Amino acid sequence: MAGGARRERRSRFERIYALLRERICMLDYPPGMRLREEDLAEEFETSRTPIRRVLARLEDEGLLRSMHGVGTIVTDIDIDSLQQVYQLRVELAELIGKLSPVRPDAARRAEFRTLLARCDRLRGEPDAREFARINMDFFHLLMTLTGNEPLREFSERLYYQTTRIWLKNAARLTRYEAMLEDEIRFFRHEVADIVAAIESGELEAVGHIRRSHVAMSFARLYAAAHPQSP
Secondary structure, rough: OHHHHHHHHHHHHHHHHHHHHHHHHHOOOOOOEEHHHHHHHOOOOOOHHHHHHHHHHHHHHHEEEEEEEOOOOOOOOOOHHHHHHHHHHHHOOOOOOOOOOOOOOOOHHHHHHHHHHHHHHHHHOOOOOHHHHHHHHHHHHHHEEEEHHHHHHHHHHHHHHHOOOOHHHOOOOOOOOHHHHHHHHHHHHHHHHHHHHHOOOOOHHHHOOOHHHHHHHHHHHHHHHOOOOO
């Protein structure tokens, strides 16, 4: 019974943590928003203790910040402060197919093909939130290709530090709709190339493809945020 209770508490903690992290990264909780323990405890029908632990973990990951006299605030982000994080993400991406590679079974390969089909539907009906959600799902699928737990944990932490930058900045750009269509097209190419590599059993190629696309994604974001003067 004691072991079952611990597993249930752990499951509840992970569920709340994942949901709050997603809300932050989807900008449902925008930068500067205050999160109140009592409100969250009421929403999730739990005590404030697990909520406090979840908020502490999110703060440790840089998504929240505690301010004396104010409370827990969603942090802000900008592309300049993320340069080194992206550099590290580029280097780690190549390790996916090298460190403890896990060859996907038929069911997993089908998940990749399903995600590619979602990309195709998205090209017909561009939507920024759906693009961000598919991107997250794709990242987690990629992480199933390595059994190296430290690589998975660190890659996930860095991914969630950077993933909301696109949604935050894109709507402010003068070419928002065109940029969204371009990003969906680039992303679809990445997914298609990785699906092809997986189908042919070339897991090391997955890492090279991912490295290239993470680097190019940052370059596009940086260029859009720093347009050259005429």
